Amino acid sequence: MQVFSGNPEIKQGPERLFAKKFYSLVRLVIPQGTTIKRHRSLMTVTVVAIKGQIVFHTDDEETTLVPGQAIVMEPMEFHWLEAPTEDGEVMVIHGVLAHDKKQNQE
Incomplete structure (x- = not known):
């Protein structure tokens, strides 16, 4: 087991907590x-809201995330985030899932 802690001094932007070839964990302060x-x-x-309200956009949808909610997106799906009404924070997990590998081989 590994435990990762964010730096509370970071008030804006990404903080990479862990990274390997096909997996990364990033704390994003907005x-x-x-x-x-x-x-x-x-x-x-996978984007998990942990603080504030984050408006999450794709080319087809807009969703407001609050702490405890998460979104999972497929590879190559365009997206963007904003914190229009208050400071926000999310955990972002990038990973190659088993089904991703299989689909890419077909």
Whole structure:
């Protein structure tokens, strides 16, 4: 078992807590009024809200996440995040799942 702790001094941006070839764990601090620009990942992305309200966008949907809620996206799905009304914080997990590998081989 490994335990990872974020640095409370980080008030904005990403903090990589763990990274391997096909897996990473990132704490992302988003100050009020900040937008993380539209991007995509080659891996499956799981975003877990841990503080504040985060508005999470894809090209087709918009969802407001509150602590305890999570979103899982497929590889290559464009997305962006914003914290319009208060500071927010999320954990972002990038990973290649077993089904991702199988789909890529077909």
